[in-house]
Amino acid sequence: MKIEYPTEEEINTSIAVSIEKAYPNREGLLVYLGRLYRQIGMAFLLHGMWELFLLVIAAYGFGICCYDKLSQTLTGNSHLLIILVSPLVFQSILLLSVLREQEQYTYEVEMTCKYTVYHVLALRMLIVSGFSILLNAIFCTILFWENGMAVLVRMVFLSATAVFAYSLFYVSLLTKSIRLIYQVLLYGAWLLGNVLFRLLLPMVYEYMVWRLPVVIHVFVWFLFAGIMGHKLSQFMYRNCQYNDVRV
Amino acid sequence: MLRLENITKKYGDFTAVADIHLELEQGVYGLLSPNGAGKTTLLKMIATLMTPTSGEIIYDGKTIQELGEHYRELLGYMPQHFGYYRDYTAVRYLSYLAALKGMDRKTAASRIEELLDMVGLADVKRKKLKTYSGGMLQRVGIAQAMLTNPKILILDEPTAGLDPRERARFRELLAEFAKDRLVLYSTHIVSDIENIANRIIMLKEHQLYCNSTVEELCQTLEGKIYSAYMEEAAYKEFAKEHFVLSVKPERNRVAVRFVVEEQPESIGEIVGKDSKAVGCMQEQYARDWRLEYPNLEDVFLYIYREE
16 A cells, blocks of 8 residues: 655644644734734735824824813813723724725635734734824823823823723624624723713712822733733634634 | 535524535535535635534644644635725735735735736736726636635635636636645536536535536436427427426427436337327427437436426
8 A cells, every 4th residue: 555645735734733732822922913914014904094094193183283172171071081082093993994894895715814804903903002092192191291290191091091991892892793883882882881980970980080099000001901912812813713704 | 635524504493504524635626506505605614714513624634623724824715705805906905815825925926926817817917906897806816716826725606707718718727726736616507617527516405415526427317318309389298297408499499408217218208109298299300319428417407406
């Protein structure tokens, strides 16, 4: 009986699978995403999203230009605005990118590639999170510069925590479904939850936002960032294997 | 190479694919069945787009879940409804998919040029996809599936929208490509696969009906396919009693191709004096009767005659 010797490709695949089984996911999330970024490149990663980025920057520019009126309107509620707006930037950019892909019905081909829609979404989420945190930091700096460094730092971390907290819900949602309607409902729930919290438990809300030591805000931010990284990693690896496309 | 072990896919009470067991080696496999028999569901499970309700898909001894991205690296897939970015050019779209498929830019660029040339889109490669005709888009879809020279190529109705010349060109391209590879080609256009498929897989009532060569399938109908010329009135009577495969009107008569289950002793048994149709038949048509060699389309129509 003649047994054919495996091809070079079959040997390499077998080695790769064995190594991965023995040392599963040893590559850190950031290293993996960095490799993914170099592979896909900014142009493809954010394809069709440049207009959205510009739109968001324009909206912020408008907000800054109307600073005087804004600060009068916001008296006592500026923190609520920050908590609501920062995830809104994150959500709107991602929502429209998902909408665009759904309209074109490109998932079927993209999901059978080495890097699937989920990998791309994970990297996009990270980039969009960074973008909205940066934009909010600039916004907060302009809005709260006069209130001193402590308030500014508090506000920056508050907005960044809001982004990560929201993105945690977002990732959990995406693990179940990437249907557009759920994403809209998620932001609706975030908005409603925060406004109700502010109205029904004003003392607790006030305390959490203004009175808690800044160091706790910083700690919470790091905690959320860590959980977010873990969730993102789970999201990618879980979905990159044999999953139904649920759009 | 690829083994499907008792694959079942259910949606609530509805079973789309039931208990399919297949072993697929290198070569072209034509997946043939009428619409709604479960072809696309089966292909989607092999392409990792759907999870079987039960059963496993094994490639080289490992489940495709285990293999994850290593399996997808070996995969080329062209879905039935091919999505694309309207504002992309063919080159840009293929470059994007090449990036997702993990190809390095230099290799991707030369492969894209080669493929666009092969599918006859080299002249329009810088035009936006929204300006392409259905056939041109279909060819982009074919090109993307072949980008990485995949070991497993899954094509779901790839020739839909292609004109006969493009279909012939595609068959040529596929025949060349299929060497040392596994190609799963789903279609309900029998002529597309008759000459290039090494084996034909047929699904019936969501189950595997057969996995045979074209020759084996045709043999099952050998001696049962006949053709004859009849008058239209005679044909109407005749069709009530026999399974007619095709009818072609010719001046004042029709050419009929049909199946006879039992081997007839004479023409008279079929279209002659003993037949119910005899009263309507003219003697001259009986002379035109002849036994035909079955083709895959006959087999397809015969197997799915009740559907």
